[in-house]
Amino acid sequence: MTIESSGAISLGTTAGTDRSISGELGGTQPHALSEYYRDGSYSDGISISASSTSIPTGGSGATYYGQAIKFSDFYGVSAPVAGSLATTWFTDLGEVPTSFRWGTQNITSGTNPSAGAELGFQNDQTNDRIAMRYAGYKSSAATSYSFAYISYTGYGTETFRAKCQYSATVGGTNSSNAENPSSSSPATNTYANMSTSTYSPRWKWEVSATSSLTTCTISASSGSAPSSANPYWTIANSTESDTLSGPSTTFNGTTTYGSGLSLSATYGTTQGPPGGGGVCIHEDMLVSTQNGQESIHTVKDSVSKIWAWNNETSTKELVDLLQINIVNHDNLYTVNNLKLTEDHVVYLEGFIKASVAPAKTLENYEVSAAQLTIGDKLMKEDGTLETVTSIEVLAEEHVTYTLKTTHGNFYANGHLVDSEI
DSSP states (O other), rough: OOOSSSSSOOSTTTGGGGGBBHHHHHHOOOOOGGGGGGOOOOTTTOOTTTOOOSSSOOOOGGGGOOOOOOGGGGGGGOOOOOEEOOOOOOBBBBBOOOIIIEEEEEEEESSEEEEEEEEEEEEEETTEEEEEEEEEEESSSOOEEEEEEEEEOOOOTTTOEEEEEHHHHOEEEEHHHHHHHHHSSSSOOEEEESSSSOSSEEEEEEEESSSTTOEEEEEEOBBBSSTTSSSSEEEEEETSEEEEEOEEEEEEEEESSSEEEEEEEESSSSSOOOOSSSSEEETTTTTEEEEEEEEEEHTTTSOOEEEEETTTTTTTEEEEEEEEEEEEEEEEETTTTEEEEEEEEEEEETEEESSHHHHHHHHHHHHOOEEEEEEEEEBBBSEEEOOOOOEEOOOOOOEEEEEEEETSSSTTTTTEEOOOO
16 A cells, blocks of 8 residues: 555554555565665565655665655655556557568678678666667668667566577578677577666677678578567566567468568678668767757667657657667768758758758658758757857768657757658
8 A cells, every 4th residue: 555645654564554664665674764765776575666756766886875865755655566568569550670671681792791680678667668679780771770669557666578589590601600699699488687777688680791702691481379480579577477479460360470580691792772861960969868968879778768849739848769870971061069961951940941952851851941041040959049150061971860759850969950761
């Protein structure tokens, strides 16, 4: 039961069973109030929900505490209740990852060709959800990460687990260059604890070719059972009493389990496809997230929600991150202190789209944009407008990125810019 919201409370039952901190949150005698900091590492059976924000948090290694803990911090606090996962697997117009966006990666190149696919999970306790990050990639293309989420309720500090059932075959004339999967990947059908700070566990398959006229492949076929050769994942609570598995597809009454793998790298004279799209922001530009300003290299590994603009309601909102593209470009400009490619859309006063090279924006992305000029006013995250005072070429090639959010925009260095993915 919930601890009373006023009056006397105690560590034990001196003040009553509905006024007992240990009675509600657990713990073994002798009790000490210092054991009940919300430090994310609870011993002796103590269980505190991450949402119980009235209880102060502990510091590094639970040895430093920046705020004194008081009995009154526990008014109205409840222990985590039996939880539940979402009733559907991660979806994006169908269950993900899909073979064509993830596991089907083929390249022929005379410059160290490689192709791969990876997938990992992270427990986002702040937003009561589990995040999936997955990527299929080739050495000649942009690195592109996709993200999907499922929610849970009532689990508080639960340690979630994940496993993958898989079996794939290596082939070609360069088979020693296959990671099937990488050594850091958990064994098939074996649970691993899910991290709350990074994407782990993570599964990765990769092939490469290093000498002329050689090929390396990894392939897996679909099956009519969860133990089929295709990678098929399950996430579960700590006791495996609440599980969710996928991906799977059903057609004409037949269900196929897992996401297909077809990786191929051939050392040859045909170059693979060029890098990703042209619209990008320089890697030095920080992204506005629920945790503050973060580097793109931090954002790709975190589960932070992203600040974006909802033009229908004229409000700034936290939204889901759906995709990240990271690629090198040499067509950048500096607009005031914002570094971006010539075709990347920024938003001017009144939510007007503009770019340095509108013709390129239209040609590449079928997006109509005004010509960005000195004197235009950029939309800022703090609600103000910033006058454009300089537009200058940024020489040389640079690492760049763009984000896809549910609102199609995000803030880079405090400026509202378009996703254009």
